[in-house]
Amino acid sequence: MNSTDGPGGGGFLGSNNISGIGYGIGVSIGILLLITTITLASYFCTRAPQTSAHNQRRDREEPPELHNIVVDVGLDETTLKSYPKLLYSEAKLHKSDSTATCCSICLADYKNTDILRLLPDCSHLFHLKCVDPWLRLHPTCPVCRTSPLPTPLSTPLAEVVPLASRRDGKTDYDVKVKSVEISPNPVERGKPATFSIFATAGEAISGGKLVIEVAYFGWHIHSETHDLCEETTCPVSDGEFVVSHSQVLPGYTPPGSYSLKMKMYDGKNHELTCIGFDFSIGFGSPITDS
Numbered sequence: 001m002n003s004t005d006g007p008g009g010g011g012f013l014g015s016n017n018i019s020g021i022g023y024g025i026g027v028s029i030g031i032l033l034l035i036t037t038i039t040l041a042s043y044f045c046t047r048a049p050q051t052s053a054h055n056q057r058r059d060r061e062e063p064p065e066l067h068n069i070v071v072d073v074g075l076d077e078t079t080l081k082s083y084p085k086l087l088y089s090e091a092k093l094h095k096s097d098s099t100a101t102c103c104s105i106c107l108a109d110y111k112n113t114d115i116l117r118l119l120p121d122c123s124h125l126f127h128l129k130c131v132d133p134w135l136r137l138h139p140t141c142p143v144c145r146t147s148p149l150p151t152p153l154s155t156p157l158a159e160v161v162p163l164a165s166r167r168d169g170k171t172d173y174d175v176k177v178k179s180v181e182i183s184p185n186p187v188e189r190g191k192p193a194t195f196s197i198f199a200t201a202g203e204a205i206s207g208g209k210l211v212i213e214v215a216y217f218g219w220h221i222h223s224e225t226h227d228l229c230e231e232t233t234c235p236v237s238d239g240e241f242v243v244s245h246s247q248v249l250p251g252y253t254p255p256g257s258y259s260l261k262m263k264m265y266d267g268k269n270h271e272l273t274c275i276g277f278d279f280s281i282g283f284g285s286p287i288t289d290s
Contacts, residue, residue: 074136084118084217085128086254091116093252104143105130118254122146123219174202175264175273178240186280190251197243197262199273205236208266210243215259228264255281 089112102109103126110116117128122144131142140147177199187193208228214221228234232243243264257280264272
């Protein structure tokens with residue numbers, strides 16, 4: 001006897017059975033997702049306070065010196081006052097071609113009576129009243145950012161330094177300089193100064209010339225040429241002799257440290273010697289601040 005399934009039938013693979021299985025699978029997946037979400041949330045919630053507490057404890061334990069702090073410290077008064085000051089009219093006389101006509105800080109044009117401050121190394125000039133406050137806060141030049149702090153002293157006063165080798169390729173000069181004497185020491189501006197060079201000649205010298213170059217903080221300011229026989233007794237026989245050069249420095253010459261280079265040539269323009277030494281100019285008639 002044949003029987004037929006009703007609308008709700010379908011056997012083992014009937015639609016009702018399939019719906020029941022799908023529902024069970026969906027519920028199982030939902031429960032797994034819920035458990036996973038709760039587990040992850042609990043993990044991160046308990047992890048975050050521990051990490052924050054660890055970071056705070058590490059910050060408290062770090063010594064203060066591990067934190068990089070940059071402090072821009074200016075120059076002290078002693079160093080600042082050691083930098084040369086001069087009138088603008090004097091600066092134009094020394095290097096008129098490249099001397100600035102206005103202050104780079106206030107942008108005002110210089111007047112001949114303005115007092116300027118010269119920074120060592122870079123040789124930049126500024127109004128004294130403008131650059132001094134700057135240097136008290138910043139240890140660098142306002143223009144090139146070079147530190148004006150004095151470089152280590154090179155040559156002690158009146159210590160003779162041989163310069164370069166001869167142009168003809170020979171390593172030794174015919175004239176050996178033994179010492180230099182400067183009188184008065186330091187030199188006073190507006191008054192005569194004498195530079196005495198004690199040397200030894202390897203052979204007789206009948207004549208020649210003496211070339212002198214002067215630099216101020218590395219800034220070439222003056223050069224002159226003299227007849228050698230006017231600076232010593234000619235002819236010079238082989239052996240010891242003295243070259244004595246006297247000069248009155250102008251009253252407006254800025255005080256400070258100067259470098260002098262001296263070259264000696266014979267009558268045939270052969271270089272006999274080349275030396276360099278430092279000398280100081282004192283405050284014969286100092287310029288006061290205004």
